[in-house]
Amino acid sequence: MSSDVMIQTQDLSKSYGDFKAVDRISFEVRRGEIVGFLGPNGAGKSTTMRILTCYLAATGGTAKVNGFDIFEDTLGVRRSLGYLPQRAPLYLDMSVLEYLRFAAELRELDEATFKKRARNVVEICGLAQVLGKPIGELSHGYRQRVGLAQALIHDPPILILDEPTSDLDPNEKAEFLEYLKRIGQERTVMLSTHNLNEVETACARAIIVSRGRVVADGALADIRAKSGAVRTTVTVGAQSLAGGSVSEAEVKAALAGVSGATAVNALPAEGSFRFDVTSAQDVDLRADLFRLAVAKGWLLLELAREAQALEDVFRDLTLGDERRNRELSAA
Amino acid sequence: MSKVLTIAKRELRSYFDSLVAYVVVGGSMLGLGVWFFLLQQGGFWQIDRASVARMFEFLPWSLSAMVLPLVTMRALAEEKRTGTLELLITMPVTDVDVILGKYLAAMGLVLVLLAATLLYPIALFVFPWHLGALDWGPVFSGYFGTFLLSAAGVGVGLAFSAVSESQIVAFFFTALTLILLHVIGGVVEFFKGPVADVISFISFQTRFAPFARGLIDLRAVVYFASVATFALLFAFRSLESRKWK
Numbered sequence: 001m002s003s004d005v006m007i008q009t010q011d012l013s014k015s016y017g018d019f020k021a022v023d024r025i026s027f028e029v030r031r032g033e034i035v036g037f038l039g040p041n042g043a044g045k046s047t048t049m050r051i052l053t054c055y056l057a058a059t060g061g062t063a064k065v066n067g068f069d070i071f072e073d074t075l076g077v078r079r080s081l082g083y084l085p086q087r088a089p090l091y092l093d094m095s096v097l098e099y100l101r102f103a104a105e106l107r108e109l110d111e112a113t114f115k116k117r118a119r120n121v122v123e124i125c126g127l128a129q130v131l132g133k134p135i136g137e138l139s140h141g142y143r144q145r146v147g148l149a150q151a152l153i154h155d156p157p158i159l160i161l162d163e164p165t166s167d168l169d170p171n172e173k174a175e176f177l178e179y180l181k182r183i184g185q186e187r188t189v190m191l192s193t194h195n196l197n198e199v200e201t202a203c204a205r206a207i208i209v210s211r212g213r214v215v216a217d218g219a220l221a222d223i224r225a226k227s228g229a230v231r232t233t234v235t236v237g238a239q240s241l242a243g244g245s246v247s248e249a250e251v252k253a254a255l256a257g258v259s260g261a262t263a264v265n266a267l268p269a270e271g272s273f274r275f276d277v278t279s280a281q282d283v284d285l286r287a288d289l290f291r292l293a294v295a296k297g298w299l300l301l302e303l304a305r306e307a308q309a310l311e312d313v314f315r316d317l318t319l320g321d322e323r324r325n326r327e328l329s330a331a
Numbered sequence: 332m333s334k335v336l337t338i339a340k341r342e343l344r345s346y347f348d349s350l351v352a353y354v355v356v357g358g359s360m361l362g363l364g365v366w367f368f369l370l371q372q373g374g375f376w377q378i379d380r381a382s383v384a385r386m387f388e389f390l391p392w393s394l395s396a397m398v399l400p401l402v403t404m405r406a407l408a409e410e411k412r413t414g415t416l417e418l419l420i421t422m423p424v425t426d427v428d429v430i431l432g433k434y435l436a437a438m439g440l441v442l443v444l445l446a447a448t449l450l451y452p453i454a455l456f457v458f459p460w461h462l463g464a465l466d467w468g469p470v471f472s473g474y475f476g477t478f479l480l481s482a483a484g485v486g487v488g489l490a491f492s493a494v495s496e497s498q499i500v501a502f503f504f505t506a507l508t509l510i511l512l513h514v515i516g517g518v519v520e521f522f523k524g525p526v527a528d529v530i531s532f533i534s535f536q537t538r539f540a541p542f543a544r545g546l547i548d549l550r551a552v553v554y555f556a557s558v559a560t561f562a563l564l565f566a567f568r569s570l571e572s573r574k575w576k
Contacts, residue, residue: 050417055417055420056573085417086414089414089417093349094341102341
């Protein structure tokens with residue numbers, strides 16, 4: 001059934017004294033979904049994941065993982081999950097194979113099952129070359145793979161990965177996301193990150209948290225549309241068609257005067273003037289902008305309309321965090 | 332129970348993979364040798380008696396001041412510092428499994444050490460030398476007492492390792508506590524009445540003394556076991572408290 005709810009949280013909260021690290025978070029994740037759990041650093045992503053994996057106790061609300069309550073049946077919850085904490089904290093003195101066997105024993109796999117599963121995860125995570133090496137001698141990329149392998153060793157229905165790509169170089173990142181897509185075909189995966197490209201690559205759905213609260217939850221396309229804005233980039237030459245010079249202020253004022261334009265932002269450019277003109281999503285400014293350029297005799301070098309990038313939506317939604325950080329550091 | 336053993340096995344192997352086990356066993360054997368044959372009243376030969384009582388003067392001290400703090404300091408402090416505890420505890424194991432696994436492993440290493448020291452009475456009185464007829468009674472009771480003392484000391488060490496994130500801090504607090512519990516017996520003569528009673532009640536030295544003479548004191552057995560249990564409960568609570576902090 002594709003509609004099975006695998007993770008469900010209801011008003012989940014965690015306070016440290018007066019500070020609310022997680023503030024009434026509610027969401028559902030279904031079987032077969034790969035969900036990106038997004039937010040700036042300190043937004044409450046790790047805390048939420050630690051509550052879901054029963055490492056921390058919530059101070060309010062409830063959550064169920066694979067149908068098990070995180071307060072009532074913590075062993076049931078932990079049996080259902082594979083978890084990779086931030087920075088893959090593994091025992092560095094053990095070899096990869098020893099570590100996987102250790103994880104399998106704690107997960108109560110028998111030897112035959114272990115062998116079968118180990119072969120499988122070694123193949124998926126690309127660990128065949130390093131099986132006998134101590135984990136301490138491996139690069140971060142390989143450690144992350146070992147972390148993923150131990151999370152997969154018992155074939156769990158749910159995977160929770162806390163910033164699995166933060167220590168990886170771009171190649172490793174791309175590879176890791178590739179594994180993830182393969183793994184995610186028959187599992188529920190929740191992955192936290194503050195890197196939006198990763199979400200765009202690997203996930204179909206995102207939950208964005210900021211200051212401990214969910215600020216957006218839905219399909220990526222929906223979230224992108226949520227801000228309801230579209231940017232049109234315009235570049236105008238510093239010299240007009242007739243050869244006269246054009247001033248930046250003049251162009252900016254004229255662009256702002258176009259009906260439907262809600263904001264004009266100057267972008268860096270050399271020998272020309274480049275602007276982002278923001279408008280509502282259902283408005284197409286390009287025809288008006290072209291007419292304006294013709295009427296003014298400008299040399300139009302670029303005219304492009306783009307849906308707002310996820311990055312911008314993210315920034316809009318989580319800006320509170322950034323401001324708060326600045327205020328604190330200024331104080 | 333199998334999870335406790337899995338954790339204990341991993342822990343024990345990590346002792347032997349690092350230098351800890353070799354430092355502990357090698358250092359103790361060396362220290363014991365120096366003490367046994369050379370120091371204090373000229374050593375074993377001057378006493379001219381078929382006795383290894385000297386061992387049980389040395390062992391409680393070296394265990395309290397060095398061995399037990401060394402063996403337990405890493406147990407939880409290091410796992411908390413490096414974050415491996417998070418991965419361990421989010422596997423389907425209980426906090427009790429973790430504490431007991433660590434405890435068993437540390438006791439295992441202590442037992443290896445104690446077994447190694449058995450070489451002394453064996454080498455001197457059984458094979459290859461036969462220096463006299465050794466009375467094995469006090470040897471066994473002495474070992475039993477040493478074992479009990481270690482059981483309590485390892486518990487105390489785990490408790491300090493559970494509250495600290497630094498191995499060094501855990502080491503010093505454990506060593507300090509165990510030395511204090513030990514030497515406090517020496518000041519008992521300066522006190523009278525209930526204070527003296529309390530001191531001799533909690534002193535490891537007072538509790539241990541009968542074992543070295545060949546007596547098995549049931550009250551001491553209960554006392555050491557209680558200290559171990561209490562310390563482990565404390566370690567368990569402290570581990571559990573991460574959830575609510």
